[in-house]
Amino acid sequence: MTNNKIILKEQDIAKNFLNINYYLKEKLGKMPEPPLHPATNQPLDPKDLEPLFAKQLIEQELSLEEKIEIPEEIRKMYAMYRPTPLVRALRLEKALETPAKIYFKNEGATLSGSHKVNTAIAQAYYNKSEGVQGLTTETGAGQWGSALSMACNFFGLDCLVYMVRISFKQKPYRKTIMKVFGADILASPSETTKAGKKFLEQDPDTNGSLGMAISEAIEIAASKEKIKYSLGSVLNHVLLHQTVIGEEAKKQLQVAGDYPDKVIGCCGGGSNFAGIAFSFLADKLKGEKSEIEFIGVEPENCPTMCDGEYKYDFGDTARQTPLLKMETLGSDFVPPADHAGGLRYHGIAPILAFLHQNQLIQARKYKQTDVFEAALTFAKTEGIIVAPESSHAVKAAIDEAIKCRENNEAKVILFNLSGHGLLDLRGYEDYLAGKLDNN
Amino acid sequence: MTNNKIILKEQDIAKNFLNINYYLKEKLGKMPEPPLHPATNQPLDPKDLEPLFAKQLIEQELSLEEKIEIPEEIRKMYAMYRPTPLVRALRLEKALETPAKIYFKNEGATLSGSHKVNTAIAQAYYNKSEGVQGLTTETGAGQWGSALSMACNFFGLDCLVYMVRISFKQKPYRKTIMKVFGADILASPSETTKAGKKFLEQDPDTNGSLGMAISEAIEIAASKEKIKYSLGSVLNHVLLHQTVIGEEAKKQLQVAGDYPDKVIGCCGGGSNFAGIAFSFLADKLKGEKSEIEFIGVEPENCPTMCDGEYKYDFGDTARQTPLLKMETLGSDFVPPADHAGGLRYHGIAPILAFLHQNQLIQARKYKQTDVFEAALTFAKTEGIIVAPESSHAVKAAIDEAIKCRENNEAKVILFNLSGHGLLDLRGYEDYLAGKLDNN
Numbered sequence: 001m002t003n004n005k006i007i008l009k010e011q012d013i014a015k016n017f018l019n020i021n022y023y024l025k026e027k028l029g030k031m032p033e034p035p036l037h038p039a040t041n042q043p044l045d046p047k048d049l050e051p052l053f054a055k056q057l058i059e060q061e062l063s064l065e066e067k068i069e070i071p072e073e074i075r076k077m078y079a080m081y082r083p084t085p086l087v088r089a090l091r092l093e094k095a096l097e098t099p100a101k102i103y104f105k106n107e108g109a110t111l112s113g114s115h116k117v118n119t120a121i122a123q124a125y126y127n128k129s130e131g132v133q134g135l136t137t138e139t140g141a142g143q144w145g146s147a148l149s150m151a152c153n154f155f156g157l158d159c160l161v162y163m164v165r166i167s168f169k170q171k172p173y174r175k176t177i178m179k180v181f182g183a184d185i186l187a188s189p190s191e192t193t194k195a196g197k198k199f200l201e202q203d204p205d206t207n208g209s210l211g212m213a214i215s216e217a218i219e220i221a222a223s224k225e226k227i228k229y230s231l232g233s234v235l236n237h238v239l240l241h242q243t244v245i246g247e248e249a250k251k252q253l254q255v256a257g258d259y260p261d262k263v264i265g266c267c268g269g270g271s272n273f274a275g276i277a278f279s280f281l282a283d284k285l286k287g288e289k290s291e292i293e294f295i296g297v298e299p300e301n302c303p304t305m306c307d308g309e310y311k312y313d314f315g316d317t318a319r320q321t322p323l324l325k326m327e328t329l330g331s332d333f334v335p336p337a338d339h340a341g342g343l344r345y346h347g348i349a350p351i352l353a354f355l356h357q358n359q360l361i362q363a364r365k366y367k368q369t370d371v372f373e374a375a376l377t378f379a380k381t382e383g384i385i386v387a388p389e390s391s392h393a394v395k396a397a398i399d400e401a402i403k404c405r406e407n408n409e410a411k412v413i414l415f416n417l418s419g420h421g422l423l424d425l426r427g428y429e430d431y432l433a434g435k436l437d438n439n
Numbered sequence: 440m441t442n443n444k445i446i447l448k449e450q451d452i453a454k455n456f457l458n459i460n461y462y463l464k465e466k467l468g469k470m471p472e473p474p475l476h477p478a479t480n481q482p483l484d485p486k487d488l489e490p491l492f493a494k495q496l497i498e499q500e501l502s503l504e505e506k507i508e509i510p511e512e513i514r515k516m517y518a519m520y521r522p523t524p525l526v527r528a529l530r531l532e533k534a535l536e537t538p539a540k541i542y543f544k545n546e547g548a549t550l551s552g553s554h555k556v557n558t559a560i561a562q563a564y565y566n567k568s569e570g571v572q573g574l575t576t577e578t579g580a581g582q583w584g585s586a587l588s589m590a591c592n593f594f595g596l597d598c599l600v601y602m603v604r605i606s607f608k609q610k611p612y613r614k615t616i617m618k619v620f621g622a623d624i625l626a627s628p629s630e631t632t633k634a635g636k637k638f639l640e641q642d643p644d645t646n647g648s649l650g651m652a653i654s655e656a657i658e659i660a661a662s663k664e665k666i667k668y669s670l671g672s673v674l675n676h677v678l679l680h681q682t683v684i685g686e687e688a689k690k691q692l693q694v695a696g697d698y699p700d701k702v703i704g705c706c707g708g709g710s711n712f713a714g715i716a717f718s719f720l721a722d723k724l725k726g727e728k729s730e731i732e733f734i735g736v737e738p739e740n741c742p743t744m745c746d747g748e749y750k751y752d753f754g755d756t757a758r759q760t761p762l763l764k765m766e767t768l769g770s771d772f773v774p775p776a777d778h779a780g781g782l783r784y785h786g787i788a789p790i791l792a793f794l795h796q797n798q799l800i801q802a803r804k805y806k807q808t809d810v811f812e813a814a815l816t817f818a819k820t821e822g823i824i825v826a827p828e829s830s831h832a833v834k835a836a837i838d839e840a841i842k843c844r845e846n847n848e849a850k851v852i853l854f855n856l857s858g859h860g861l862l863d864l865r866g867y868e869d870y871l872a873g874k875l876d877n878n
Contacts, residue, residue, distance in 0.1 A: 004518045007446050079443045080530075080822055091519075109548065111822035113861070153819055173864040179871050180818050379619050380592055383519055383550035422552070422861045425612035432618050 004090060006252040008083040013075055014247035016067035017060075017240045020278045020351060025064055027285040032354035035322040036312055044322050051222045052229040056126040060237040068240065070122075077121050077154060078244065081111045086252035091381040093401065100404035101258060102397055104417045105249045105276055106384070114387065114419030115272045116147035116232055119241035123230050124151035133226040134158030138188065138213030140167055140344055142174025143387070143419055144232030149183035158227075162188035162216045165208035166337070174423055188213035195219050195318040209334045210345050215318035222320075233269025234315065234324070234349045242275025249414060250279045260292060262400050264415035266392035267296040267305060267363070268342065270349035276416035281360065294361040295400075296352065297392040299371070300439055301339040304329055304348040305356050305363035313347060327353040338437050340427035341368035342389035364396060369438045371395045372431035375421070387419035388427045443529060445691040447522040452514055453686035455506035456499075456679045459717045459790060464503055466724040471793035474761040475751060483761050490661045491668040495565040499676040507679065509561075516560050516593060517683065520550045525691035530820040532840065539843035540697060541836055543856045544688045544715055545823075553826065553858030554711045555586035555671055558680035562669050563590035572665040573597030577627065577652030579606055579783055581613025582826070582858055583671030588622035597666075601627035601655045604647035605776070613862055627652035634658050634757040648773045649784050654757030661759075672708025673754065673763070673788045681714025688853060689718045699731060701839050703854035705831035706735040706744060706802070707781065709788035715855035720799065733800040734839075735791065736831040738810070739878055740778040743768055743787045744795050744802035752786060766792040777876050779866035780807035781828035803835060808877045810834045811870035814860070826858035827866045 024031045034043040049058045060068060070078075089102040107115035127135060134157050139145030145161040152159035161183050168175065168187035175185050186192060188208045189199035195215035199206060206212075214231070221229035231238060253259060263280050265273030273296045283289045298306055308327035315321035317331055326347040333346035348356075355361045368388075375391035377398065378384065386394055397415040404411050421428065430436050463470045473482040488497045499507060509517075528541040546554035566574060573596050578584030584600040591598035600622050607614070607626035617624050625631060627647045628638035634654040638645060645651075653670075660668035670677060692698060702719050704712030712735045722728045737745055747766035754760035756770055765786040772785035787795075794800045807827075814830035816837065817823065825833055836854040843850050860867065869875050 003449050005449065007448070009446070010442050010444065150822055154822070172868070173861075176864040176868045176871070177824065180815060180824060180867060182819070376619060380621070383589055383593070385616065385619060422612075425615040428619060429611070429615045432615070 003088065005085040005087050006255050007085055008248060008251060010079040012248065012251055013078050013082050014070060014244045016069055018243040018247060018278055018282060019063055019065055019068060019240055020281060021236065022064055022066040023282045023285040032350045033325040035324050038314065038319065038321070038323055041323070052218065054126040054130045054132060054228060056130065057123065057237045060240055061235060071125065074122055074125050081109065082244065083248045084109045086249055089382055092378060095377065095381045096398065096401050096405065098401040098405040099408060099410040100401045101410070101412045102401055103253065103412070103414045105245055105414070106417050107245060107272065108384065108386065108417055108420035112143070112147040112150050113422070114143045114147065115242060115245060115275055116144045117150060118244055118275070119232065119238045119271065120147040120151035121154070122241040124155040124157055127228050128155040128157055132157065132228045134160065135228055135230040136160045136217040136220045137230045137232065138162045138210055138217045140164045140210050141342060141424065142167060142171050145183070145185070146174055146177040148230055148232070149178040149181035152183065153181040159183035160220065161185045162190065162213040164188055164210060164213050165206065170426065171423065188216050190216060192216070193219045195320070199317070207337060209317060211317035211331055214316035215320055218316065218320050233271040233345070234347065236351060238271050239274040239349055239351060242271045243278050245275035245416060246277060246279030249276060253414070258412045259289065260414035261411040262293045262295060262413045264295045264297065264393050264396045264400070264413065266343060266389050266418060267298050267348060267352065268345045268389060270296070270352040272416050272418035274349065274352060276414070277361070295396055296361055296363050297396045298363060298365045299339065299341045299343050299392065300365050300367045301341065302329065302335045302344050303365040304346065305353065306365045308348070310353055310357055315347065324350050325353065326350045327356065339368060340388060340430055340436055341371055341392070342387065343392065366392055366395050367439055369431065369436050372428065372436065374398050384417070385421045385428070386417055387421040388424050390418045393417065443527055445525040445694050447687060447690060449518040451687065451690055452517050452521050453509060453683045455508055457682040457686060457717055457721060458502055458504055458507060458679055459720060460675065461503055461505040462721045462724040471789045472764040474763050477753065477758065477760070477762055480762070491657065493565040493569045493571060493667060495569065496562065496676045499679055500674060510564065513561055513564050520548065521683065522687045523548045525688055528821055531817060534816065534820045535837065535840050535844065537840040537844040538847060538849040539840045540849070540851045541840055542692065542851070542853045544684055544853070545856050546684060546711065547823065547825065547856055547859035551582070551586040551589050552861070553582045553586065554681060554684060554714055555583045556589060557683055558671065558677045558710065559586040559590035560593070561680040563594040563596055566667050567594040567596055571596065571667045573599065574667055574669040575599045575601070575656040575659045576669045576671065577601045577649055577656045579603045579649050580781060580863060581606060581610050584622070584624070585613055585616040587669055587671070588617040588620035591622065592620040598622040599659065600624045601629065601652040603627055603649060603652050604645065609865065610862065627655050629655060631655070632658045638756070646776060648756060650756035650770055653755035654759055657755065657759050672710040672784070673786065675790060677710050678713035678788055678790060681710045682717050684714035684855060685716060685718030688715060692853070697851045698728065699853035700850040701732045701734060701852045703734045703736065703832050703835045703839070703852065705782060705828050705857060706737050706787060706791065707784045707828060709735065709791040711855050711857035713788060713791060715853065716800070734835055735800055735802050736835045737802060737804045738778065738780045738782050738831065739804050739806045740780065741768065741774045741783050742804040743785065744792065745804045747787070749792055749796055754786065763789050764792065765789045766795065778807060779827060779869055779875055780810055780831070781826065782831065805831055805834050806878055808870065808875050811867065811875065813837050823856070824860045824867070825856055826860040827863050829857045832856070
């Protein structure tokens with residue numbers, strides 16, 4: 001009987017976060033450009049970030065060490081749900097009649113139902129250890145807000161979540177989860193911040209956006225001494241924490257006797273793709289495994305890497321954040337209202353933009369109807385209803401497997417199943433009812 | 440680092456279903472009374488069941504073999520998600536300051552999110568192997584309907600689900616899941632059956648009930664040759680299939696070097712409690728482990744074992760099923776409309792009623808506000824939002840652990856976490872908002 005799942009032991013959970021910037025500097029010989037201060041356009045002084053982030057997270061943001069040891073308390077908390085399974089999608093392979101092997105890393109099997117909790121736990125830990133009392137953040141669909149709420153609850157931190165207004169209305173049960181973990185949730189834009197009031201003046205009926213919600217969360221953190229801000233993607237330290245995914249996947253593939261030819265992840269801010277990819281990208285940068293391909297998948301409706309401009313831009317709508325060199329659709333970008341496919345952020349992590357510009361990773365975009373169709377195929381074969389975000393990775397994995405069938409190539413495909421879709425069933429319902437636009 | 444989880448390999452999935460009736464007959468020397476034909480009040484001829492059930496399932500229903508081998512095709516499908524983790528609730532223990540060890544078997548980590556899929560796969564397999572083309576069933580909250588939809592999809596069977604009308608209205612996303620897997624879903628009572636029409640005549644505004652939905656599903660199956668009926672609990676063969684849970688849990692506790700003093704499960708029809716308990720009950724019936732206790736937990740609003748009458752009763756409202764000797768609140772029982780705590784069936788599995796009457800298992804009932812409070816404690820410590828049904832088991836485990844603290848006893852408590860609550864967040868929302876009656 002072929003194993004469906006490769007399961008590791010708790011002692012196999014990564015002992016270090018893997019820092020891709022070390023490999024870029026040492027092996028590639030160049031690195032992403034630094035963030036700039038929005039007032040001076042000069043590289044940021046780390047001290048400028050201290051009102052917002054714990055010092056240890058700022059150190060990680062700028063670190064050039066190869067590895068950063070994971071504190072035992074974080075590893076113990078990871079052990080509540082990690083290692084997550086690496087699954088061989090045998091039934092999907094059979095349905096596609098492909099000679100390819102398809103593996104997926106199931107980050108939907110975490111406590112919060114997505115990869116987000118990996119960095120939430122780390123960020124809550126470092127903030128707690130520096131005497132912080134609470135964290136503010138933004139959330140769109142709610143995966144990040146619920147992950148951070150859970151992590152704050154574990155560490156006894158307050159949690160204030162600015163939730164994009166359209167999601168606040170449409171996703172009541174994400175709010176319930178955050179409430180279970182004791183978080184406060186506000187619809188963004190709100191009257192609680194200057195930025196929020198301004199957005200509401202400009203458009204009282206706005207649906208809100210991640211960029212607006214970030215502006216609000218940052219404003220609160222910047223104005224209160226014991227309150228810091230927490231971001232669920234984009235920044236170096238967030239991507240760093242997610243490398244626990246790839247470190248496990250690599251060990252699991254070793255157990256199976258395989259190494260991937262193609263590594264696939266969906267891209268909003270980029271953290272789950274980075275999480276699965278960097279362990280293998282490090283091999284490539286070391287000069288091993290030169291043929292491996294990395295594919296970041298975006299929605300047609302928010303094609304940051306595919307169609308964005310590579311330039312310095314703000315992370316938020318009110319232009320309060322440092323300037324980040326990224327591929328961006330502009331900090332005032334708002335995706336179409338009919339877009340159900342997730343991944344709505346206007347920019348991409350600076351590291352991923354740099355990798356894309358340097359042709360170390362590829363970007364690809366799909367229409368939302370096509371990704372839901374792929375998600376349906378996946379559910380029917382593998383029994384898992386994936387998040388709309390993750391369905392982008394599913395679609396790319398299926399396309400690559402079909403290419404293998406056409407070329408009769410037995411490649412090894414690895415994708416990150418970043419989260420389950422049990423709280424995002426409205427998108428499936430609309431797709432099944434033929435209500436989603438084909439874009 | 441103490442392990443949080445005990446994970447087995449796929450080859451450790453049970454090779455046999457464990458038949459408790461063998462142990463009752465051989466070791467206890469008596470057995471539950473047989474089902475009766477509703478027209479004659481005489482013990483049922485197995486042939487009478489053939490319009491409704493696959494022959495192999497009827498054989499299992501009546502079997503006195505100790506073990507029934509699990510076909511390889513079922514085990515392969517179980518391997519998509521089994522073995523499920525056995526988790527040591529270290530953080531809950533700490534919060535309760537108890538010397539007890541609390542273990543839970545996480546059946547929320549299955550493909551369908553509850554234990555129901557274990558029997559769904561088995562039932563779909565046996566029906567398919569006998570040339571059946573489709574299955575009908577009923578569902579309340581929707582856990583069973585979604586599990587059977589998934590299993591039918593895997594085996595290429597049609598699936599028609601009669602969903603209790605109040606749930607059909609209140610749980611739209613359970614329907615979405617069933618649709619993803621290609622099932623047809625009707626609100627019950629419906630106009631598609633004689634029984635349904637009669638219920639609607641009697642009360643056009645009825646919320647429906649499991650008993651009514653069963654009447655409809657049975658009527659369809661009885662009238663069509665290639666269509667059979669499938670039940671998600673109560674019957675012997677359903678409880679039999681769920682013993683894969685306890686067989687795994689026993690191995691996992693062996694790995695941990697423990698044996699339970701108390702085994703706990705929530706009880707609606709009784710299948711998840713039977714699933715976790717029977718492997719250990721067999722030890723007790725063999726004369727080993729005489730001290731072990733078994734606790735079935737019911738809602739105050741539907742206290743079948745606690746307050747029901749032990750007698751022959753119908754399984755459905757239209758009185759079409761065989762008469763089963765069970766503890767029952769009456770086949771016309773409908774739980775109060777404000778009841779959010781799950782476990783709404785009027786009867787309990789005949790085997791469990793027999794065990795309860797013979798004091799081999801205990802029964803206990805809790806108010807819904809108390810079980811949601813326990814569920815909140817569990818979520819905050821262990822990070823898992825359990826189904827309202829499972830929260831009954833959580834509440835009993837917490838109470839037993841507190842008793843251990845008071846008596847300074849380091850007992851081993853094992854409970855079955857029968858499902859996650861991500862599609863039942865409305866109950867949590869109402870509890871947090873203070874909207875649930877204290878009953």
